[in-house]
Amino acid sequence: KKSKMHECAICNKKFPRPSGLxxxxxxxxxxxxFPCGFPGCTRTFGVRSNARRHLRTHGVIPPTLHPVGEAPYVVGFSEPLI
Structure with a gap:
């Protein structure tokens, strides 16, 4: 069985799937x-996984990482100091 690699015409890097290329x-x-998606954040990313990782900077647990049955977005705030 021959494996067909998908090669980048610019840098010659090879990928097993067309989606990777x-x-x-x-x-x-x-x-x-791929936008961040967090309200007020304008960051965008070339790779979906980087956008998902970035969500953690907002205190968000990306949907695939949260336990089943829990809300996909969780933001934590500290008590204000008065």
Missing amino acids: KTHMNTHNNERP
Whole structure:
């Protein structure tokens, strides 16, 4: 069985799936199609997993990481100091 690798025409990096090559191409064409999604945050990312990891900076647990049955977004706040 032959394995067909999908090669980047710019840097010759190879990927086993076309979707991997498509995501990789965002690094060459500066496309950032994955927004943070947190209210008020304007950050965008070329790779979906980077956007999901970034959500942690807002105190958000990405949906695939939270236990089943719990709310997908959890934001924690400290008690105000008076």
